[in-house]
Amino acid sequence: SQTIHQWPATLVQPVGSPLSLECTVEGTSNPNLYWYRQAAGRGLQLLFYSVGIGQISSEVPQNLSASRPQDRQFILSSKKLLLSDSGFYLCAWSPDSGYEQYFGPGTRLTVT
């Protein structure tokens, strides 16, 4: 069966510091991968998606970036965090030929 992992689970970082969140998927190949952000009490906002290694599309311009160095690895990064980057970050995957998106456990980021 397929599983999706995210780490760290929680993170507290000062403004201006770098960020690296990692997401990995097991049990499938060539998944579509997604990064979402959820502000407190709100719905999810799609940040990035990837249909293959090195292929990244951005939905929202911001100081975040994403990379996909391996087929089942998706990384969310920032060079300098802003207070507004605080939130709950969720990684998701979907089969290459399917519709359902399955989410990881999420990373709660607090920028102080």
Next chain:
Amino acid sequence: AQKITQTQPGMFVQEKEAVTLDCTYDTSDPSYGLFWYKQPSSGEMIFLIYQGSYDQQNATEGRYSLNFQKARKSANLVISASQLGDSAMYFCAMRNAGNMLTFGGGTRLMVKP
């Protein structure tokens, strides 16, 4: 542009009763799909049910059913025989032709014992 609207910020339901969570959508794509996800306090997003725009019958998954009314652009989630563990945030989402999801603002469901 796609839009999902969930007009109920919070709802109460008595344990063992049925409850309907509302979702309306707007899209110009002829092909789309509608999802419902459950988000408990732990934060994980749990996939519940999916309805394709061309599906003839309403989707059902155990105690969950999706009341799909295409002409009204609504995709309400019905939970039968509510359980205490159903207390959570529920999100309606729509996929476009490129499989991107747009989420509604969510409904917090609280099940009373």
